[in-house]
Amino acid sequence: MENWSLFSLCVLLGLTSRWAVSFHSYSGAGKPPMFGDYEAQRHWQEVTYNLPVHEWYFNTTNNDLNYWGLDYPPLTAYHSLVCAYVAKLLNPEWVELHASRGYESHSHKLFMRATVLFTDILIYIPAVLLYCFYFCDGSSKQKVATALCILLYPGLILIDYGHFQYNSVSLGLALWGILGLGLGWDLFGSLAFTLALNYKQMELYHSLPFFCYLLGKCIKQGLIGRGFFQLAKISLTVLVTFALCWMPFLSDPKQPLQVLHRLFPFGRGLFEDKVANTWCSLNVLIKIKTLLSRETQLFLSFALTLLFILPSSLKLLSKPNLWQFKLALVNSSLAFFLFSFQVHEKSILLAALPVCLVINEIPLIAIWFLLTSTFSMLPLLVKDGLLLPYVVTSLAFLFLSLYLLSALERSTEEELRLGLYRKLTRHWLPKLNLSRIIKWKFWFSLVAMAALSFTSVWLEPPAKFPDLFPVLVSILSFLHFLGFIIYFNLVQLMEPQRKKSQKKTN
Amino acid sequence: TVMAAPMTNDQSWFYALALGVSFLKCLLINAYHSTDFEVHRNWLALTHSLPVSQWYYEATSEWTLDYPPLFAWFEYGLSHIACFFDKEMLVVPNLNYASPATVLFQRLSVIVADVVFFYAVKECCKCLREDKGKDLLGKPSFILTVLLLWNFGLLIVDHIHFQYNGFLFGVLLLSIARHCQNRHFEGAFLFSVLLNLKHIYLYIAPAYGIYLLRCFCFTQSNADGSLQWRSFSVVRLVILGTIVLSTFAVSFGPFIALGQLPQVLSRLFPFKRGLCHAYWAPNIWALYNIADKAFSILARGFLRCLVICALGSFMFGWHVHEKAIMMAILPLSLLAVDSRKDAGIFLMLSVTSHYSLFPLLFTTQELPIKIFLMLLFTIFSLASLKTLFRKGGALLNPLEVTYLLGLIPLELICEFVYPLTVWQKTFPFLPLMLTSVYCALGVTYAFIRLYISLLTCSDTTKKTKMQ
Numbered sequence: 001m002e003n004w005s006l007f008s009l010c011v012l013l014g015l016t017s018r019w020a021v022s023f024h025s026y027s028g029a030g031k032p033p034m035f036g037d038y039e040a041q042r043h044w045q046e047v048t049y050n051l052p053v054h055e056w057y058f059n060t061t062n063n064d065l066n067y068w069g070l071d072y073p074p075l076t077a078y079h080s081l082v083c084a085y086v087a088k089l090l091n092p093e094w095v096e097l098h099a100s101r102g103y104e105s106h107s108h109k110l111f112m113r114a115t116v117l118f119t120d121i122l123i124y125i126p127a128v129l130l131y132c133f134y135f136c137d138g139s140s141k142q143k144v145a146t147a148l149c150i151l152l153y154p155g156l157i158l159i160d161y162g163h164f165q166y167n168s169v170s171l172g173l174a175l176w177g178i179l180g181l182g183l184g185w186d187l188f189g190s191l192a193f194t195l196a197l198n199y200k201q202m203e204l205y206h207s208l209p210f211f212c213y214l215l216g217k218c219i220k221q222g223l224i225g226r227g228f229f230q231l232a233k234i235s236l237t238v239l240v241t242f243a244l245c246w247m248p249f250l251s252d253p254k255q256p257l258q259v260l261h262r263l264f265p266f267g268r269g270l271f272e273d274k275v276a277n278t279w280c281s282l283n284v285l286i287k288i289k290t291l292l293s294r295e296t297q298l299f300l301s302f303a304l305t306l307l308f309i310l311p312s313s314l315k316l317l318s319k320p321n322l323w324q325f326k327l328a329l330v331n332s333s334l335a336f337f338l339f340s341f342q343v344h345e346k347s348i349l350l351a352a353l354p355v356c357l358v359i360n361e362i363p364l365i366a367i368w369f370l371l372t373s374t375f376s377m378l379p380l381l382v383k384d385g386l387l388l389p390y391v392v393t394s395l396a397f398l399f400l401s402l403y404l405l406s407a408l409e410r411s412t413e414e415e416l417r418l419g420l421y422r423k424l425t426r427h428w429l430p431k432l433n434l435s436r437i438i439k440w441k442f443w444f445s446l447v448a449m450a451a452l453s454f455t456s457v458w459l460e461p462p463a464k465f466p467d468l469f470p471v472l473v474s475i476l477s478f479l480h481f482l483g484f485i486i487y488f489n490l491v492q493l494m495e496p497q498r499k500k501s502q503k504k505t506n
Numbered sequence: 507t508v509m510a511a512p513m514t515n516d517q518s519w520f521y522a523l524a525l526g527v528s529f530l531k532c533l534l535i536n537a538y539h540s541t542d543f544e545v546h547r548n549w550l551a552l553t554h555s556l557p558v559s560q561w562y563y564e565a566t567s568e569w570t571l572d573y574p575p576l577f578a579w580f581e582y583g584l585s586h587i588a589c590f591f592d593k594e595m596l597v598v599p600n601l602n603y604a605s606p607a608t609v610l611f612q613r614l615s616v617i618v619a620d621v622v623f624f625y626a627v628k629e630c631c632k633c634l635r636e637d638k639g640k641d642l643l644g645k646p647s648f649i650l651t652v653l654l655l656w657n658f659g660l661l662i663v664d665h666i667h668f669q670y671n672g673f674l675f676g677v678l679l680l681s682i683a684r685h686c687q688n689r690h691f692e693g694a695f696l697f698s699v700l701l702n703l704k705h706i707y708l709y710i711a712p713a714y715g716i717y718l719l720r721c722f723c724f725t726q727s728n729a730d731g732s733l734q735w736r737s738f739s740v741v742r743l744v745i746l747g748t749i750v751l752s753t754f755a756v757s758f759g760p761f762i763a764l765g766q767l768p769q770v771l772s773r774l775f776p777f778k779r780g781l782c783h784a785y786w787a788p789n790i791w792a793l794y795n796i797a798d799k800a801f802s803i804l805a806r807g808f809l810r811c812l813v814i815c816a817l818g819s820f821m822f823g824w825h826v827h828e829k830a831i832m833m834a835i836l837p838l839s840l841l842a843v844d845s846r847k848d849a850g851i852f853l854m855l856s857v858t859s860h861y862s863l864f865p866l867l868f869t870t871q872e873l874p875i876k877i878f879l880m881l882l883f884t885i886f887s888l889a890s891l892k893t894l895f896r897k898g899g900a901l902l903n904p905l906e907v908t909y910l911l912g913l914i915p916l917e918l919i920c921e922f923v924y925p926l927t928v929w930q931k932t933f934p935f936l937p938l939m940l941t942s943v944y945c946a947l948g949v950t951y952a953f954i955r956l957y958i959s960l961l962t963c964s965d966t967t968k969k970t971k972m973q
Contacts, residue, residue: 001643005889012882019874020533110870117874141643388535388610396529403522 006144007129014125014151015117021393022113022161025385032102036384038112038164039102040068041080042094048077049084050097053248057259062097071262074245075199079169083115116160116168124172125151130179135322136360145404149367150356152400154393155374159346162386167346170200171353177210178329178357182322186214190234194241201263205336205350209328212313216320268342270297274470275345276376276477277338278304284471301341308335308485315493323361327492329354334485338478345380348373348481362417362491363407368442369484371398375449376477378456379470387457398446411435417491445480452476519642520631520651524624527655528617531665535613538869543668544602545569546581546612547595553578554585554596558760562770566598572773575757576702584615616664616672623676627654629683630840646843649890653839654679658860658883659832662876667866671829674704675836682809682837690722694746698753705774706830709819710812717808718746810960813838817855817953828866831859831949842891849891850901851955854910857884858948861913864921865938873921909948916944 028036047070051062056077059065070077087094094100094108132147160168173196180189193210197203214234221227249255270289271280279301283289288297312331316324333351337343352373359366374394381390402408413422418434425432456469465471548567556564561571561578571578585596592607594600631647642648664672681696697714700707723746726737761770816833835856842852860880867876892901902910920937924930 001889001893005885008885009882012878012885016530016875016878016882017533019878020530020537023534023536023871107870389533392529392532396526399525399529400522403518 003140003144006140007133007147010144010148010151011125011129013148015121017152017393017396018120018157018161019113019117021157021386021389022116024162024389026109026112026162026164027384029385030104034067035102036164041164041166042100042103042108042112043068044070044077044080045084045087046095046097046100048081049088049095054252054255057249057255057262065262067101069262071265072200073198073259073263074249075195076166079119079166079199086115087111112164113161116164116166119166120160120168120172124168124175127172127175127179131175131182131357134179135182135357138360142360146360149359149397149401149404152393152397153352153356153370153374154390154397155349155352155370155377157393158374158381158386158390159349159377162389163346163380163384165346167200167349170196170203171349172196173199174203174206175353178325178354181210181213181325186217186230186234187237190214190237191241194238195245198242198245202347202350205333205340205347206329206354208309208313209316209325209332212316212328213320213325216317219317220320265342266298269294270301270341271343273345274379274467274474275343276348276474276481277340277343278478278482279339281475281478284475298341301339304339305335308339308489312489312492315495319495324492324495326354326357327488327495330358330488331485331492334481334488338481338485345377348376359401359405362415363401363405364411364438364442365416365484365487367398367401367405367407368445369480370401371446372449372477372480372484375453376473376481378453378473382457391453408439411439420490420494448476517628519648520628523651523655527661528620531613531617531620531661534661534665534875535610537666537875538867538872539604539609539666539668540866541569543604543609543612546668546670547603547608548598548601549573549578549581550585550588551596551598551600553582554588555598559764559766562761562766562773564598567601570773572776574702574705574774575761575770576699577704580703587611587615612668613665616668616670619670619673620664620676623660623672623679624655626676626679626683627651629687630654630679633683633686633840634843643890644893646894649894650839650843652886652890653842653883654836656883656886657832657836657839658856658879659829659835659863661879662860662863662867663829663832666872666875667829669829671832674700674707675832677703678707678833679836679840682812682840685717685808690718691745691749694718695749695753698750702753702757707833709830709833710815713808713812713815717811719743721808722746807960809837809841810956813841814953814956814960817949817956821949821953828859828862831855831862835859843894846895846898846901847959849895850906851952851959853887853891853902854906854948854955855952856887857910857913858945858952860884861917862941862945862949864917865941877917912944916940 026036026038028034028039047056047063051060055063057065057070059069063069084095090111091107094103094111128150129147132143132150136143136146156167156171159165173192177189177191177193177196180186180192182189190210193203193206197207215231218227218231218234221230243250246256246259249259271277271283274280279288279297292300309332312328312335316328330351333347333354337347337351352370355366355369355373359370371394374390374397378390381387413419413435416435416438418438421434425434452469452473456473459469461468544567548569549571552561552564552571564570588596588611591611592605594605595603595608595611597603627650631650634646634650636645636647660672660675663669677696677700681693681700684690684693684696694714697707697711701711723739723743724735724737725739725742758767758770761767813834816830816837820830820834835852838848838852838855841848843849860883864876864880867873888901895901920941924937929936
């Protein structure tokens with residue numbers, strides 16, 4: 001069968017599963033007075049449409065920041081504005097100032113879901129297809145299989161089309177950035193990534209790898225001469241993009257400060273709710289939230305994050321190729337997720353995206369990570385009434401990706417890049433079959449996740465520990481993520497000279 | 507090491523396809539469902555709560571039991587599992603009861619019942635000629651599996667609109683497969699069971715009857731394919747008759763014993779007198795023309811005859827549902843992976859009739875689903891059949907391509923443009939009429955071509971050896 005038909009089948013399957021998930025409930029459905037992320041997005045349409053730009057991020061009589069105040073950068077606001085214009089055409093009641101608070105109707109839900117689908121088709125899906133087409137090894141069937149697996153990643157589908165968010169925009173733009181860099185179009189890549197950054201500030205998790213990759217490339221081209229020139233062009237692109245995005249806010253010095261204040265709410269504490277990172281998990285044993293002062297927490301978080309991202313970034317700086325870049329993205333976003341301040345469970349998607357990009361090279365580990373990332377969001381999904389799509393999409397992803405990518409067959413020690421682990425165990429346990437151990441761990445972990453998912457839903461937690469199951473989910477996921485960050489760091493740092501070079505890297 | 511997609515000799519791809527489509531069906535659990543959902547809930551309730559003698563008399567709900575007894579027993583069996591989901595659905599007065607547990611149970615029952623369909627498809631694949639050298643995506647069995655397992659019509663009608671066609675067509679395809687495998691007694695038995703599950707399959711009963719008579723009861727033929735009268739086997743006829751009659755006896759027996767046969771028949775065939783003729787006339791007419799050619803039918807001809815009976819009844823029968831077109835499409839898929847001409851006819855018929863199912867899902871929420879799935883199936887069937895028959899020119903001539911492409915503006919007008927115009931209020935039926943008329947052209951065209959191919963192919967088979 002021809003390429004175009006295979007790719008279109010793949011896209012159609014991805015689109016069908018997305019839209020089918022959208023039939024289910026969304027965050028905060030029918031839960032006044034605050035509702036959830038869905039209402040937040042609707043509210044932003046209301047605010048951006050009815051109020052002048054200089055009021056968007058400020059607390060005024062018309063704009064109550066305590067009720068889902070804007071806390072994403074300006075591009076999100078502009079996106080909401082465009083959606084609001086369409087909403088106004090279809091039904092003005094949807095964006096009526098004040099009066100539309102908590103508005104819920106079937107047609108409105110269809111409209112909101114359609115906006116997600118629209119941006120997905122425009123930004124994320126083409127990026128995935130192009131990535132697989134240009135950067136996947138193997139036959140065209142292999143490329144299509146990879147594209148399908150990436151498109152069927154449950155975490156993104158459930159959050160965007162279930163819970164309701166626009167992660168496909170920021171992740172899609174970041175992916176365009178990666179594509180640009182991979183194809184050698186540095187300016188385009190920087191532009192795309194800057195736009196991603198201006199859409200969601202969480203993209204900062206990816207910023208260091210982007211910076212190190214570009215800097216490393218420029219250094220390789222010679223810091224005096226072409227390299228310097230390139231660096232200047234990139235910096236200019238980034239600055240101009242920032243300026244354009246923030247233009248309406250640059251008239252008054254108070255504006256950008258207020259926006260930054262909304263984007264980085266250090267006042268909100270080390271973590272909120274249950275999230276599978278170090279601080280939340282540590283808090284179970286030692287109440288660090290109350291024990292340590294705010295400054296100490298900040299310092300500790302900063303220090304540990306830095307500790308984990310520095311080696312990876314330095315390695316990338318010295319060896320700026322696509323493979324290192326992808327791994328650095330994984331390591332950086334995982335480090336931020338595990339150790340940073342005010343992390344939300346949805347931020348795991350930032351790590352999931354680069355892992356999707358290595359799914360073809362290390363399928364088993366990538367699939368394992370992607371399933372864990374979806375599992376880590378289980379409490380959120382159950383709260384939103386998304387249990388059925390969670391189960392179906394996770395199982396579908398598990399079976400289809402294991403089958404299409406032959407993940408279990410491609411799990412020799414070399415393919416799993418267990419070189420360092422082999423070196424460590426060679427002295428004490430030379431006969432250890434690491435590959436089989438990994439596979440056993442994989443299955444065992446899946447069983448544990450399935451069991452915990454089942455008990456979370458069917459059993460009542462004991463009265464003394466009402467949060468028992470979310471905490472258990474967080475801790476189990478945290479332990480997995482810790483293992484993954486060590487693994488991915490080792491793979492990146494111990495990378496020997498690869499026999500097969502990536503085609504379009506520089 | 508370069509790793510290509512798995513191309514082993516094992517059947518793992520079959521299970522991957524089956525599992526994949528089952529997951530898709532699970533995602534559609536919360537989609538729109540039609541009144542057929544309530545129909546089956548009502549039947550669950552009445553078979554569970556009432557004694558057998560009341561089944562065909564119960565009329566609390568407007569959706570009275572109008573399928574043959576074996577299906578009622580099927581619902582009875584399901585109702586015992588339904589207790590574990592939500593007992594309230596089994597209460598007859600609970601009209602239009604649709605709790606989440608009820609929806610989950612009913613949807614899952616359709617999905618699980620499809621296992622019969624999966625098995626039947628697997629058996630049908632065994633009847634195909636296989637080319638060992640081909641890669642996976644070009645294998646006829648792979649293509650047929652996708653065309654059947656991922657059939658757009660079945661997905662839309664069974665898993666959104668809500669029916670049990672997958673299960674029923676599974677029995678039909680299994681019966682066809684058994685005939686292909688020369689296990690005729692099983693095939694006849696399965697078809698009798700099918701008739702007792704849903705009597706709409708009476709449409710194709712004549713094809714079965716004639717085929718079994720001709721190919722099975724006459725054990726030998728002359729060299730030129732014509733009948734050898736002396737090879738008529740009374741034994742076989744008697745055994746066949748016994749199988750069929752005993753199946754009917756098991757199914758209708760209890761009701762005959764209770765003296766309820768007229769009531770049951772009146773439920774199954776809700777006609778006033780006089781319409782019976784309209785119901786059967788086109789079938790008889792179609793068969794008359796086939797009859798004299800029928801005495802040199804091959805197994806492939808049997809399938810062809812079956813498709814034509816189904817299609818003829820669809821075209822000329824009374825009170826036909828658009829869903830009945832699937833009775834023609836599914837067997838035609840078997841022919842399509844085998845012959846170029848049939849592939850062309852299949853493409854015409856399947857695209858047209860799948861489009862004609864669009865009005866079944868009229869909700870806005872399901873609009874993207876039906877478009878995506880339609881495109882999925884159409885692109886796959888076009889691309890795979892084109893690759894399968896790449897030697898010998900295009901499968902569709904330019905006129906046919908134009909006709910099929912015309913479906914796109916038709917869809918845009920009917921579902922996007924027309925509702926925004928002033929005529930929507932005064933002539934709301936216009937888009938439906940346009941759809942019906944346009945699709946009728948395609949279906950009629952396919953019917954005529956099939957008919958001609960049957961008449962011409964039976965000429966050529968006279969020259970080849972039979973069986």
